[in-house]
Amino acid sequence: MRKPMIAGNWKMHKTPAEALEFVNELKETIGRFEQVSRVVIPPYVALAGISPALRGSGIKVGAQDVHHAESGAYTGSVSAPMLKGMVDYVIIGHSETREYLGVTDELVNKKTKISLANGLKPIVAIGEKLDQNEAGRTEEVCRTQLETALQNITPEQMENIVIAYEPVWAIGTGKTATPEQAQSIIGGVIRPLIINLYGHDIAGDTIILYGGSMKPDNCAALMRQADIDGGLIGGASLKVDDFTSLVRIAAETKHLA
Numbered sequence: 001m002r003k004p005m006i007a008g009n010w011k012m013h014k015t016p017a018e019a020l021e022f023v024n025e026l027k028e029t030i031g032r033f034e035q036v037s038r039v040v041i042p043p044y045v046a047l048a049g050i051s052p053a054l055r056g057s058g059i060k061v062g063a064q065d066v067h068h069a070e071s072g073a074y075t076g077s078v079s080a081p082m083l084k085g086m087v088d089y090v091i092i093g094h095s096e097t098r099e100y101l102g103v104t105d106e107l108v109n110k111k112t113k114i115s116l117a118n119g120l121k122p123i124v125a126i127g128e129k130l131d132q133n134e135a136g137r138t139e140e141v142c143r144t145q146l147e148t149a150l151q152n153i154t155p156e157q158m159e160n161i162v163i164a165y166e167p168v169w170a171i172g173t174g175k176t177a178t179p180e181q182a183q184s185i186i187g188g189v190i191r192p193l194i195i196n197l198y199g200h201d202i203a204g205d206t207i208i209l210y211g212g213s214m215k216p217d218n219c220a221a222l223m224r225q226a227d228i229d230g231g232l233i234g235g236a237s238l239k240v241d242d243f244t245s246l247v248r249i250a251a252e253t254k255h256l257a
Helices: 016-030 044-054 095-100 105-117 130-134 138-149 179-198 200-205 216-223 240-253
Strands: 005-009 037-041 060-063 089-092 121-126 162-165 208-210 230-233
Touching (some): 005 162, 016 037, 016 240, 044 060, 089 105, 105 138, 216 230, 216 240
Parallel strands (some): 005 037, 037 060, 089 121, 208 230
Protein backbone atom coordinates (compact mmCIF):
# COMPACT_ATOMS: atom_id res chain seq x y z
CA MET A 1 0.00 0.00 0.00
CA ARG A 2 1.27 3.48 -0.86
CA LYS A 3 2.14 5.62 2.14
CA PRO A 4 0.10 8.82 2.14
CA MET A 5 1.96 12.13 2.12
CA ILE A 6 1.13 15.62 3.32
CA ALA A 7 3.67 18.16 2.05
CA GLY A 8 3.37 21.78 3.14
CA ASN A 9 4.64 24.34 0.63
CA TRP A 10 5.03 27.59 2.56
CA LYS A 11 5.85 29.64 -0.55
CA MET A 12 7.10 33.14 0.43
CA HIS A 13 5.91 33.02 4.03
CA LYS A 14 7.65 32.85 7.43
CA THR A 15 10.99 34.31 8.46
CA PRO A 16 13.70 31.90 9.63
CA ALA A 17 12.75 32.57 13.26
CA GLU A 18 9.04 32.08 12.58
CA ALA A 19 9.74 28.89 10.65
CA LEU A 20 11.83 27.42 13.45
CA GLU A 21 9.20 28.22 16.06
CA PHE A 22 6.55 26.66 13.81
CA VAL A 23 8.33 23.34 13.25
CA ASN A 24 9.21 22.98 16.92
CA GLU A 25 5.50 23.18 17.68
CA LEU A 26 4.59 21.00 14.72
CA LYS A 27 6.89 18.21 15.89
CA GLU A 28 4.76 17.85 18.99
CA THR A 29 1.45 17.64 17.12
CA ILE A 30 2.29 15.41 14.13
CA GLY A 31 5.23 13.44 15.45
CA ARG A 32 3.12 10.39 16.25
CA PHE A 33 1.67 10.03 12.74
CA GLU A 34 4.52 7.91 11.42
CA GLN A 35 2.16 6.14 9.02
CA VAL A 36 1.99 9.37 6.97
CA SER A 37 4.96 10.96 5.17
CA ARG A 38 5.15 14.52 6.48
CA VAL A 39 7.16 17.15 4.61
CA VAL A 40 7.68 20.84 5.35
CA ILE A 41 8.88 23.00 2.45
CA PRO A 42 9.92 26.44 3.72
CA PRO A 43 11.65 29.32 1.93
CA TYR A 44 15.36 28.75 1.23
CA VAL A 45 16.46 31.11 4.00
CA ALA A 46 14.79 28.94 6.66
CA LEU A 47 16.29 25.62 5.56
CA ALA A 48 19.52 25.87 7.55
CA GLY A 49 17.58 26.28 10.78
CA ILE A 50 14.76 23.85 10.11
CA SER A 51 16.84 20.95 8.82
CA PRO A 52 18.72 20.25 12.08
CA ALA A 53 15.64 21.04 14.15
CA LEU A 54 13.69 18.25 12.43
CA ARG A 55 16.50 15.71 12.26
CA GLY A 56 15.37 12.47 13.88
CA SER A 57 11.73 13.58 14.10
CA GLY A 58 10.53 11.63 11.06
CA ILE A 59 9.37 14.88 9.47
CA LYS A 60 11.17 15.50 6.20
CA VAL A 61 12.28 18.80 4.69
CA GLY A 62 11.92 20.00 1.11
CA ALA A 63 12.99 22.94 -1.04
CA GLN A 64 10.63 24.93 -3.22
CA ASP A 65 12.75 24.80 -6.39
CA VAL A 66 16.26 24.06 -7.66
CA HIS A 67 18.41 25.30 -10.53
CA HIS A 68 19.08 22.97 -13.43
CA ALA A 69 22.87 23.49 -13.35
CA GLU A 70 25.37 22.13 -10.81
CA SER A 71 26.96 25.58 -10.41
CA GLY A 72 27.69 28.71 -12.38
CA ALA A 73 26.97 32.38 -12.89
CA TYR A 74 23.30 32.22 -11.94
CA THR A 75 22.72 35.04 -9.49
CA GLY A 76 19.90 34.38 -7.08
CA SER A 77 19.70 30.66 -7.80
CA VAL A 78 20.23 27.60 -5.60
CA SER A 79 21.77 24.38 -6.89
CA ALA A 80 21.13 20.77 -6.00
CA PRO A 81 24.60 20.31 -4.43
CA MET A 82 23.83 23.26 -2.13
CA LEU A 83 20.65 21.52 -0.98
CA LYS A 84 22.16 18.05 -0.67
CA GLY A 85 22.22 16.90 2.93
CA MET A 86 19.88 19.67 4.02
CA VAL A 87 16.63 18.57 2.32
CA ASP A 88 15.04 15.31 1.22
CA TYR A 89 12.58 16.62 -1.38
CA VAL A 90 12.40 19.43 -3.90
CA ILE A 91 9.36 20.77 -5.73
CA ILE A 92 9.94 20.99 -9.46
CA GLY A 93 7.61 22.67 -11.94
CA HIS A 94 5.21 24.29 -9.49
CA SER A 95 2.81 26.44 -11.49
CA GLU A 96 4.11 29.62 -9.88
CA THR A 97 7.67 28.89 -11.03
CA ARG A 98 6.31 28.18 -14.50
CA GLU A 99 4.30 31.41 -14.46
CA TYR A 100 6.71 33.83 -12.80
CA LEU A 101 10.18 32.31 -13.24
CA GLY A 102 9.94 31.00 -16.78
CA VAL A 103 10.26 27.32 -15.95
CA THR A 104 9.44 25.26 -19.05
CA ASP A 105 8.63 21.58 -19.43
CA GLU A 106 12.20 21.03 -20.66
CA LEU A 107 13.63 22.75 -17.58
CA VAL A 108 11.45 20.58 -15.37
CA ASN A 109 13.14 17.55 -16.93
CA LYS A 110 16.63 19.00 -16.36
CA LYS A 111 15.83 19.97 -12.77
CA THR A 112 14.41 16.49 -12.12
CA LYS A 113 17.56 14.81 -13.43
CA ILE A 114 19.98 16.98 -11.46
CA SER A 115 17.95 16.53 -8.29
CA LEU A 116 18.04 12.75 -8.62
CA ALA A 117 21.77 12.85 -9.35
CA ASN A 118 22.28 14.62 -6.02
CA GLY A 119 20.09 12.30 -3.97
CA LEU A 120 17.08 14.59 -3.78
CA LYS A 121 13.54 13.31 -4.35
CA PRO A 122 11.63 15.45 -6.86
CA ILE A 123 7.99 16.36 -6.32
CA VAL A 124 7.13 17.01 -9.96
CA ALA A 125 4.11 19.30 -10.32
CA ILE A 126 1.89 19.35 -13.38
CA GLY A 127 -1.49 20.88 -14.11
CA GLU A 128 -3.60 22.96 -16.44
CA LYS A 129 -4.58 26.62 -16.40
CA LEU A 130 -8.19 27.81 -16.34
CA ASP A 131 -8.39 28.53 -20.07
CA GLN A 132 -6.92 25.11 -20.86
CA ASN A 133 -9.40 23.46 -18.54
CA GLU A 134 -12.34 25.31 -20.09
CA ALA A 135 -11.11 24.38 -23.57
CA GLY A 136 -11.14 20.70 -22.66
CA ARG A 137 -7.36 20.40 -22.86
CA THR A 138 -6.69 19.14 -19.32
CA GLU A 139 -5.65 15.63 -20.35
CA GLU A 140 -3.49 16.88 -23.21
CA VAL A 141 -1.67 19.41 -21.03
CA CYS A 142 -1.07 16.94 -18.21
CA ARG A 143 0.20 14.25 -20.56
CA THR A 144 2.61 16.61 -22.30
CA GLN A 145 3.96 18.04 -19.07
CA LEU A 146 4.46 14.63 -17.48
CA GLU A 147 5.95 12.94 -20.54
CA THR A 148 8.47 15.76 -20.93
CA ALA A 149 9.30 15.81 -17.22
CA LEU A 150 10.06 12.08 -17.28
CA GLN A 151 12.00 11.98 -20.53
CA ASN A 152 15.03 9.66 -20.15
CA ILE A 153 14.19 8.99 -16.49
CA THR A 154 14.99 5.36 -15.70
CA PRO A 155 12.66 2.97 -13.84
CA GLU A 156 15.06 3.02 -10.89
CA GLN A 157 14.96 6.81 -10.79
CA MET A 158 11.17 6.84 -11.08
CA GLU A 159 10.96 5.05 -7.76
CA ASN A 160 12.20 8.26 -6.09
CA ILE A 161 9.80 10.65 -7.79
CA VAL A 162 6.52 12.00 -6.41
CA ILE A 163 3.95 13.51 -8.79
CA ALA A 164 1.65 16.37 -7.82
CA TYR A 165 -1.41 17.24 -9.88
CA GLU A 166 -2.22 20.89 -9.31
CA PRO A 167 -4.97 22.40 -11.44
CA VAL A 168 -3.64 25.95 -11.67
CA TRP A 169 -7.13 27.45 -11.47
CA ALA A 170 -7.51 25.94 -7.99
CA ILE A 171 -4.27 27.27 -6.46
CA GLY A 172 -4.72 30.12 -4.03
CA THR A 173 -8.21 30.81 -5.38
CA GLY A 174 -10.24 28.87 -2.85
CA LYS A 175 -11.59 26.78 -5.71
CA THR A 176 -11.01 23.05 -5.64
CA ALA A 177 -11.47 20.34 -8.20
CA THR A 178 -14.17 17.98 -7.01
CA PRO A 179 -12.83 14.69 -5.68
CA GLU A 180 -14.22 13.01 -8.79
CA GLN A 181 -12.50 15.52 -11.10
CA ALA A 182 -9.18 15.08 -9.33
CA GLN A 183 -9.49 11.31 -9.41
CA SER A 184 -10.36 11.34 -13.11
CA ILE A 185 -7.03 13.00 -13.91
CA ILE A 186 -4.85 11.30 -11.30
CA GLY A 187 -6.37 7.85 -11.75
CA GLY A 188 -7.47 8.18 -15.35
CA VAL A 189 -4.54 10.01 -16.93
CA ILE A 190 -1.46 10.28 -14.72
CA ARG A 191 -1.19 6.80 -13.25
CA PRO A 192 -2.06 5.09 -16.57
CA LEU A 193 0.66 7.13 -18.27
CA ILE A 194 3.17 5.96 -15.67
CA ILE A 195 1.98 2.39 -16.28
CA ASN A 196 2.67 2.84 -19.99
CA LEU A 197 6.15 4.21 -19.30
CA TYR A 198 7.29 2.06 -16.38
CA GLY A 199 4.85 -0.79 -15.83
CA HIS A 200 2.23 -1.63 -13.23
CA ASP A 201 4.57 -2.22 -10.29
CA ILE A 202 6.29 1.17 -10.39
CA ALA A 203 3.05 2.99 -11.24
CA GLY A 204 1.33 1.23 -8.36
CA ASP A 205 4.00 2.45 -5.95
CA THR A 206 4.21 6.04 -7.24
CA ILE A 207 2.86 8.63 -4.81
CA ILE A 208 0.55 11.10 -6.55
CA LEU A 209 -0.59 14.17 -4.64
CA TYR A 210 -3.43 16.58 -5.23
CA GLY A 211 -2.26 20.19 -5.11
CA GLY A 212 -5.17 22.56 -5.47
CA SER A 213 -6.51 24.16 -2.28
CA MET A 214 -6.70 21.04 -0.14
CA LYS A 215 -7.89 22.02 3.34
CA PRO A 216 -9.10 20.15 6.45
CA ASP A 217 -12.73 20.44 5.34
CA ASN A 218 -12.20 18.78 1.95
CA CYS A 219 -9.20 16.56 2.71
CA ALA A 220 -11.18 13.42 3.60
CA ALA A 221 -13.29 13.51 0.44
CA LEU A 222 -10.18 13.88 -1.72
CA MET A 223 -8.21 11.24 0.18
CA ARG A 224 -11.03 8.71 -0.22
CA GLN A 225 -10.27 8.59 -3.93
CA ALA A 226 -8.30 5.46 -4.81
CA ASP A 227 -5.45 7.20 -6.60
CA ILE A 228 -5.02 10.33 -4.48
CA ASP A 229 -2.22 9.64 -2.03
CA GLY A 230 -2.04 12.97 -0.26
CA GLY A 231 -1.70 16.68 -0.78
CA LEU A 232 0.79 19.36 -1.78
CA ILE A 233 -0.61 21.96 0.57
CA GLY A 234 -0.31 25.74 0.35
CA GLY A 235 -2.20 28.03 2.69
CA ALA A 236 -3.45 25.30 5.01
CA SER A 237 0.14 24.30 5.82
CA LEU A 238 0.89 27.69 7.42
CA LYS A 239 -1.08 26.96 10.60
CA VAL A 240 -0.09 24.22 13.01
CA ASP A 241 -3.71 23.20 13.68
CA ASP A 242 -4.55 22.90 9.98
CA PHE A 243 -1.35 21.04 9.12
CA THR A 244 -1.99 18.64 11.99
CA SER A 245 -5.60 18.09 10.94
CA LEU A 246 -4.54 17.26 7.38
CA VAL A 247 -2.04 14.67 8.58
CA ARG A 248 -4.56 13.13 10.97
CA ILE A 249 -7.31 13.03 8.31
CA ALA A 250 -4.94 11.46 5.80
CA ALA A 251 -4.11 8.70 8.28
CA GLU A 252 -7.73 8.11 9.23
CA THR A 253 -9.09 8.18 5.68
CA LYS A 254 -6.52 5.65 4.49
CA HIS A 255 -7.37 3.52 7.58
CA LEU A 256 -3.90 3.89 9.08
CA ALA A 257 -4.78 5.70 12.30
